[in-house]
Amino acid sequence: MKNKYSDILKKLKLKITPKRIEILSILDRENYFKSPEEIWQLMKKRFKKIGLPTVYRNLEDLAEGGVIFRIIHPDRQLYYYFCNNKDHHHHFVCISCKRVSDVDYCPEKEVINYVSKRIKGKIISHIFQINGICNVCMNIESSLGGTK
Amino acid sequence: MKNKYSDILKKLKLKITPKRIEILSILDRENYFKSPEEIWQLMKKRFKKIGLPTVYRNLEDLAEGGVIFRIIHPDRQLYYYFCNNKDHHHHFVCISCKRVSDVDYCPEKEVINYVSKRIKGKIISHIFQINGICNVCMNIESSLGGTK
DNA sequence: ATACCAAATGAAAATCATTTCTATTTATAA
DNA sequence: TTATAAATAGAAATGATTTTCATTTGGTAT
Numbered sequence: 001m002k003n004k005y006s007d008i009l010k011k012l013k014l015k016i017t018p019k020r021i022e023i024l025s026i027l028d029r030e031n032y033f034k035s036p037e038e039i040w041q042l043m044k045k046r047f048k049k050i051g052l053p054t055v056y057r058n059l060e061d062l063a064e065g066g067v068i069f070r071i072i073h074p075d076r077q078l079y080y081y082f083c084n085n086k087d088h089h090h091h092f093v094c095i096s097c098k099r100v101s102d103v104d105y106c107p108e109k110e111v112i113n114y115v116s117k118r119i120k121g122k123i124i125s126h127i128f129q130i131n132g133i134c135n136v137c138m139n140i141e142s143s144l145g146g147t148k
Numbered sequence: 149m150k151n152k153y154s155d156i157l158k159k160l161k162l163k164i165t166p167k168r169i170e171i172l173s174i175l176d177r178e179n180y181f182k183s184p185e186e187i188w189q190l191m192k193k194r195f196k197k198i199g200l201p202t203v204y205r206n207l208e209d210l211a212e213g214g215v216i217f218r219i220i221h222p223d224r225q226l227y228y229y230f231c232n233n234k235d236h237h238h239h240f241v242c243i244s245c246k247r248v249s250d251v252d253y254c255p256e257k258e259v260i261n262y263v264s265k266r267i268k269g270k271i272i273s274h275i276f277q278i279n280g281i282c283n284v285c286m287n288i289e290s291s292l293g294g295t296k
Numbered sequence: 297a298t299a300c301c302a303a304a305t306g307a308a309a310a311t312c313a314t315t316t317c318t319a320t321t322t323a324t325a326a
Numbered sequence: 327t328t329a330t331a332a333a334t335a336g337a338a339a340t341g342a343t344t345t346t347c348a349t350t351t352g353g354t355a356t
Contacts (some may be wrong), residue, residue, distance in 0.1 A: 015323050015332060037313080051335045056314065058333090072275055076224050076343090077313070092267050101269075105262045107255030111278060114253045119240050120283035121249075127220055127277040130259060135268035163303060163352050184343085199306045204343065206304090224314090225342070 012065040022046055023058050024067070027082035032098040033071040035079050071100065072129050094134035103130060160213040170194055171206050172215070175230035180246040181219040183227055219248065220277050242282035251278060 005024040009016045026042050027034065034042075040055045059080050062068045066086075071079040071093055081091070081100045092101040108126055115123055133141070153172040157164045174190050175182065182190075188203045207228050210216045214234075219227040219241055229239070229248045240249040256274055263271055281289070 017323070017333065019334080035313090049335065051337095052313095053315075053336085054334055072220060076226070078224070092263060092269060094269065095272060101267050103259065103262060103267070105255075105259055107253075107258065107276065110255065110258070111251070111253055114251060115240060115278060115280065119249050119251070120286075121240060121242065121280045122286060123278055123280040124243060125279045127275060127279070128255065129275045130263060130271055131273045131275070132263065132269045132271040138268075138270060165304065165352070167305080197306065199308095200342095201307085201344075202305055 008065075008067055012061070012067065014061060014065070019043070019047065019050065019054055020058050020062075023055065023062065024082065027068055027080060028084075031081065031100050033079040033081040033093065033100055034098075035077055039080070069100075072127065090128045090130070092130045092132060092134070094137055095131050096133050096137040099134050099136065101134065156213075156215055160209070160215065162209060162213070167191070167195065167198065167202060168206050168210075171203065171210065172230065175216055175228060176232075179229070179248050181221075181227040181229040181241065181248055182246075183225055187228070217248075220275065238276045238278070240278045240280060240282070242285055243279050244281050244285040247282050247284065249282065 003021075005021045005028075006016050008024060009020055014020060022043055023039060026039055036052065036055050036059055039059070040050065040052050043050045043055060059068065059078070063070055063080065068080045068082050069091065071081055071091065073079050079098075083102070085102050087104075088106060090103040090106060092103050094100075107128060108123070111126065112123060115121055151169075153169045153176075154164050156172060157168055162168065170191055171187060174187055184200065184203045184207055187207070188198065188200050191198045191203060207216065207226070211218055211228065214231075216228045216230050217239065219229055219239065221227050227246075231250070233250050235252075236254060238251040238254060240251050242248070255276060256271070259274070260271060263269055
């Protein structure tokens with residue numbers, strides 16, 4: 001029970017390795033979504049020998065375990081975001097600074113009725129992500145463009 | 149004003165070419181989402197010389213124009229779906245047969261309040277997709293597994 | 297109908313994110 | 327401490343998508 005990240009890995013039944021701790025630490029440090037490549041670059045500062053496949057493998061395992069989330073991005077690259085929130089929720093993603101905020105509102109309840117009545121299908125999962133400009137970026141924008 | 153697809157292309161200010169007509173026709177024929185590769189295979193039945201890049205280029209342009217939609221898929225490949233519905237809407241995607249149904253319910257209104265109050269950001273766009281089993285596949289399933 | 301020009305296309309090659317493979321190393325349980 | 331299954335490095339493969347460039351074609355003005 002060394003620290004927060006060890007606990008997370010233990011719960012996921014993943015071996016506690018320095019690389020995994022570092023990945024979690026990097027993603028937890030700031031709420032910005034990052035690509036495997038970006039994470040790799042940051043990892044290389046601490047580990048001389050670190051392969052990109054290791055980053056991919058671990059990101060996949062951690063996402064599988066629900067500790068980190070995939071952000072949906074038009075360029076179809078993978079982006080990940082660390083998440084302390086264990087409850088089902090969604091994300092507000094700032095397209096300017098890549099900051100991610102949790103959104104506790106979920107449209108599923110409203111949609112179940114629609115689908116069961118009109119489509120008569122069974123819902124398995126849903127994807128919901130809100131893209132926008134966060135308040136930090138809005139303030140930066142307005143302070144740049146304003147008449148001061 | 150030859151036909152429906154010519155009109156669509158005209159509105160998008162895209163030249164009316166046989167390849168583009170065929171792409172629209174293929175996607176409109178059935179409400180199943182298809183990959184560029186799959187569409188290409190179908191195109192080759194009619195056009196001996198048809199390049200995959202042409203399919204990609206046109207799918208991108210047509211999606212840009214809002215005539216076809218990208219389906220979000222875990223494998224991160226591109227999938228497209230033709231859409232007659234001009235109003236803002238979302239999709240129910242059957243993970244079994246790839247059939248797509250329009251969902252007129254949109255969670256944006258409920259979410260605007262949340263975002264404006266708690267995140268204090270500006271919503272630019274949102275991604276919403278419901279994955280499930282459509283009624284056709286449910287009936288097939290139940291007829292296979294049922295006691296007859 | 298014809299000529300012109302920008303847009304569209306084919307073909308080959310490049311790109312680039314992601315995955316696989318295999319030998320080696322490491323974390324952990326006994 | 328040792329055994330062993332999991333994790334890793336490094337190189338190579340994969341595979342979808344994009345780019346480049348030479349050629350063709352659709353639409354418009356004549």
